[in-house]
Amino acid sequence: MLITSLPMRCCTLFLFTLLFSITCLQAQREHSFYFSPGVFYFLSEWSTDADPEVYPSNFFPDLQDDPGGQLVITWQPPGRFGAMVSVGYQPARVSGGSLYNRQTEVRQVVEYDVGTDWWVTAGPSFCLDVGPSGGRLSFHLLGGYRQVNLENAMETYIDLTDFNRKTRLYSFSDQGGWILLAGGKASAPFGNGPFGFFIMGNLVFSQTKQDVTDLLNADDLFLPGLKFRQRALMGSLGLSVKL
Amino acid sequence: MKDMRYLLLFTLLGCLSYGCEKTTPYDETTYPSEEDFALTDTIAFYLNDLLWQPLGRRSSSAVLQAYKINRFDYSTFSDPLSDVHTFWIRPFMILRYEDRRILHQKLEMEIKQVPAELLSEGTVLLDGSDGRTMHIYDDLNDRVYQATPEHSVLLTFTSFEPASGRVEAFFSGSVIGTDTASVVKRISNGRVTMTLE
Numbered sequence: 001m002l003i004t005s006l007p008m009r010c011c012t013l014f015l016f017t018l019l020f021s022i023t024c025l026q027a028q029r030e031h032s033f034y035f036s037p038g039v040f041y042f043l044s045e046w047s048t049d050a051d052p053e054v055y056p057s058n059f060f061p062d063l064q065d066d067p068g069g070q071l072v073i074t075w076q077p078p079g080r081f082g083a084m085v086s087v088g089y090q091p092a093r094v095s096g097g098s099l100y101n102r103q104t105e106v107r108q109v110v111e112y113d114v115g116t117d118w119w120v121t122a123g124p125s126f127c128l129d130v131g132p133s134g135g136r137l138s139f140h141l142l143g144g145y146r147q148v149n150l151e152n153a154m155e156t157y158i159d160l161t162d163f164n165r166k167t168r169l170y171s172f173s174d175q176g177g178w179i180l181l182a183g184g185k186a187s188a189p190f191g192n193g194p195f196g197f198f199i200m201g202n203l204v205f206s207q208t209k210q211d212v213t214d215l216l217n218a219d220d221l222f223l224p225g226l227k228f229r230q231r232a233l234m235g236s237l238g239l240s241v242k243l
Numbered sequence: 244m245k246d247m248r249y250l251l252l253f254t255l256l257g258c259l260s261y262g263c264e265k266t267t268p269y270d271e272t273t274y275p276s277e278e279d280f281a282l283t284d285t286i287a288f289y290l291n292d293l294l295w296q297p298l299g300r301r302s303s304s305a306v307l308q309a310y311k312i313n314r315f316d317y318s319t320f321s322d323p324l325s326d327v328h329t330f331w332i333r334p335f336m337i338l339r340y341e342d343r344r345i346l347h348q349k350l351e352m353e354i355k356q357v358p359a360e361l362l363s364e365g366t367v368l369l370d371g372s373d374g375r376t377m378h379i380y381d382d383l384n385d386r387v388y389q390a391t392p393e394h395s396v397l398l399t400f401t402s403f404e405p406a407s408g409r410v411e412a413f414f415s416g417s418v419i420g421t422d423t424a425s426v427v428k429r430i431s432n433g434r435v436t437m438t439l440e
Contacts, residue, residue: 102340106293158293160338160346161384163428165292186252 034074034187036198038238040088041067042230044204049227061170061212063148063228064095065117070236072185072200074125074138084125084140086181092117094153094170106158108165113151115172119179119206120144128184134196134242135188146179148208148228152215169215175225177208187240196240204232280411280436286315286334286350288414288433290379295350297334319439328362328439329374330354347382354398362403362410369416370395379418379428388418388428396430408439 048060068090076082091114100107121144129137150172159166183202190196207230212223274294279285287296297315315334322328331353338346354367355374361367369377369390377390390396396416403410414433420426 103343103345106338106346160293162426163291163293 030078032074032076033243034072034076034240035243036072036074036185036187036200036238036240038070038072038198038200038236039067040070040090040200040234040236042090042204042232042234044230044232044234047229047231049229060223060226061153061172062095063150063230064093065232066091066093066114068117070238072198072236074185076125076127080127082125082127082138083122084142085120085122086142086144087118087120089116089118091115092148092150094150094172100155100157104160106160108156108158110153110155112153115148115150117146117148119146121179121181123181125185131188133189133192135186137184137186139184140181142181144179146177146206146208147174148177148210149174150210167216170222171213171215173211173213175209175211177206177228179204179206181234183234189240189242194242196242198236198238198240200234200236202234202236204230204234206230206232274432275434280434284315284317284437286332286433286435289429289431290348291429295336295348298336298338317437319437321439326359327356328359329356330437332435332437344383349380349382351378351380352376357400359403362400365400367398367400368395369398369414377418377430386426387421388426389421390416390418394419394427396433398433409436410439411436 042065044065046063068088070086070088073085074082075084093114094110094112121142123140123142125138125140127136127138152172153170155168155170157166157168158164181202181204183200185198185200187196187198208228210223210226210228212226214222275285275287275296287294289295315332317330317332317334319331320329332350333352334350336346336348336350337344352369353374353376354369357367358365367375369375370392371377371390372392375390377396379388381387394417396414396418398412398414400410400412412435414435415431417430418428420428
């Protein structure tokens with residue numbers, strides 16, 4: 001699945017959320033539904049995977065995620081097993097940490113515009129415990145689609161062979177990817193009402209592929225199909241509404 | 244309360260994770276500040292577009308080479324009888340990546356017999372003549388660049404405080420490779436502060 005335009009992405013997210021909500025509302029009354037909007041942060045490390053014969057320099061762009069927003073919808077039928085859907089959006093950019101060849105170059109500046117990173121996941125959840133006042137502790141395993149749209153990044157560096165300043169303009173073309181979230185969610189209600197507070201922690205495994213091109217130096221496709229892999233700890237917090 | 248225990252547990256795990264974040268590496272692109280030049284002995288210039296400043300020591304190991312900026316070797320000699328001053332400036336610039344040197348250069352400036360009145364406001368031309376030399380030794384590329392009459396470096400003294408011995412000078416110009424290629428390199432935005440012995 002490759003959805004490239006922003007309106008298409010928004011429509012997909014909206015329809016996905018709407019359909020799930022309608023399904024939830026039509027279910028039996030003893031089922032519980034939790035809508036949990038919040039913010040999250042990835043403490044992450046991106047790595048790249050490429051054929052060393054194709055990319056002998058072994059220096060690749062680095063990605064960096066900024067804090068983002070998240071909506072978690074939990075369906076809890078009678079019993080311990082339930083289902084969870086989580087959608088997230090965050091700004092993404094090229095940090096440029098190892099963009100340049102550090103054996104022959106000294107980096108001066110990387111300028112970039114902030115791109116977008118969004119994902120949709122779904123999967124089972126398991127409610128470990130429910131407290132006397134309605135607080136819950138649950139675990140989940142979610143998987144889904146991820147798309148990282150990076151804007152161009154301009155790199156200015158010093159070539160240590162002639163000490164002159166040079167420039168590269170990297171362009172990124174996303175090919176989509178996948179994301180896995182494994183973690184737990186703890187929530188506590190405010191008094192006896194439907195509103196509450198939640199904290200969520202996840203181990204994140206993700207991969208996205210990008211075609212990376214140097215627009216200025218006309219090397220055609222510079223790094224085609226470069227795989228970016230992410231391992232991260234993800235922390236979220238926000239409000240929770242029980243229906 | 245049982246529910247709050249879960250919240251505290253997750254908060255604690257989050258704080259521990261945040262504490263594991265890495266620090267950023269040293270940025271070698273920042274020109275020394277006015278405060279650096281005023282308070283410490285400092286030298287910096289651009290070699291073409293490379294910001295050249297003393298980094299590392301010739302004999303230091305990779306561990307000890309902690310990029311101490313602008314701790315450079317120089318010596319001065321003042322003759323009280325004739326009131327002239329002599330400077331020998333010998334800083335190194337060494338950059339490493341994964342224990343491998345990617346830049347190893349030594350700058351040598353010899354400025355002999357400078358009359359005291361020039362230290363407050365005056366110029367000296369480094370053109371390779373006796374006592375007016377500038378060399379850059381590029382060990383990795385096995386090259387030497389030097390000032391010559393055609394490619395010289397103009398050094399302008401701008402301030403001298405006799406009480407403290409603080410001297411400040413600006414310099415710019417060009418140097419040329421001594422090998423057959425004779426590549427010319429620009430020297431710009433040069434600035435140095437020293438203290439007379």
